[in-house]
Amino acid sequence: MAGVRGQGRKFDLENSLEKAMFAFWRHGYDGTSVATLTREMGINAPSLYAAFGSKEGLFLAAVEYYNNGRGxxxxxxxxxxxxxxxxxxxxxxxxxxxxxxxxxxxxxxxxxxxxxxxxxxxxxxxxxxxxxxxxxxxxxxxxxxxxxxxxxxxxxxxxxxxxxxxxxxxxxxxxxxxxxxxxxxxxxxxxxxxxxxxxxxxx
Missing domain, CATH: 1.10.357.10 (Tetracycline Repressor, domain 2)
Incomplete structure (x- = not known):
């Protein structure tokens, strides 16, 4: 899948969503901080917000990714x-x-x-x-x-x-x-x- 441009850093959307999905899956929504997400996904916070708008936006994208794959x-x-x-x-x-x-x-x-x-x-x-x-x-x-x-x-x-x-x-x-x-x-x-x-x- 094509990369997504975010605050000067390009990253692979599918790979990032999979890593975010596992982070939320392991720790729950509240238990997964933005710092954890950026570390797991290998991106910085501005890139996360540029691509998904918010932690909630990323979570909902991860849920959709899960429902289209493992779920x-x-x-x-x-x-x-x-x-x-x-x-x-x-x-x-x-x-x-x-x-x-x-x-x-x-x-x-x-x-x-x-x-x-x-x-x-x-x-x-x-x-x-x-x-x-x-x-x-x-x-x-x-x-x-x-x-x-x-x-x-x-x-x-x-x-x-x-x-x-x-x-x-x-x-x-x-x-x-x-x-x-x-x-x-x-x-x-x-x-x-x-x-x-x-x-x-x-x-």
Whole structure:
């Protein structure tokens, strides 16, 4: 990717975003200072502000970079699965795999990087909350569509199922960050999937 000009220093945008992503992922939004970011990215503060406007702007760019790369499994699942049961099963098992990759801090950047923030970071926390809630809403819509099409029984509670899956996936992220293994989270996914099948009226 082409470099970005910033206060007399040219740097590679993709490489810089990856380094910023890992810094925020490891330390959280509040725990990552501008000094840490410039050191990790190998640039100076004027270059950072010229390219991204602010620490918040850099963080949101890093989140987008994450969602288009390491965190893209969720978007791909939503795009590629036609039925709600297949979508849910894929989300559960791919979360177990993705969140336990050993080449990163573990867990999910969107779930873990701004769970507790100062007042200055509240806007960032709200933005991530909206992303997480949008995923729950989207899953609910998929389940509701299957009910309307007759693929799932009308007694299915689409919001309850979507919330249950969201709680499990977010919990898996936290457990991965605490060191849970892929195999451990696969077992969680299997147990959760058995429960979801009951909730969906599957045998």
């Amino acid at each position: 893209s499994f969720m978007q791909r699942a939503f795009d590629e699965e036609d039925s709600a049961p297949a979508l849910i099963r894929r989300l559960l098992y791919e979360a177990a795999e993705t969140y336990t990759h050993t080449d990163g801090p573990g867990g999910c950047l969107v779930i873990g990087s701004a769970s507790r923030v100062s007042e200055a970071g509240q806007q960032v926390a709200d933005r991530l909350r909206d992303i997480r809630n949008a995923n729950i809403d989207r899953l609910e819509s998929h389940i509701r569509a299957d009910i309307d099409a007759g693929a799932l029984p009308p007694t299915t509670g689409p919001r309850a199922v979507a919330e249950f899956v969201g709680v499990i996936v977010q919990g898996m992220s936290h457990r991965a960050r605490d060191g849970a293994t892929t195999e451990a989270l696969r077992r969680v996914a299997a147990t959760a999937w058995d429960s979801v099948r009951v909730l969906l009226g599957e045998t």
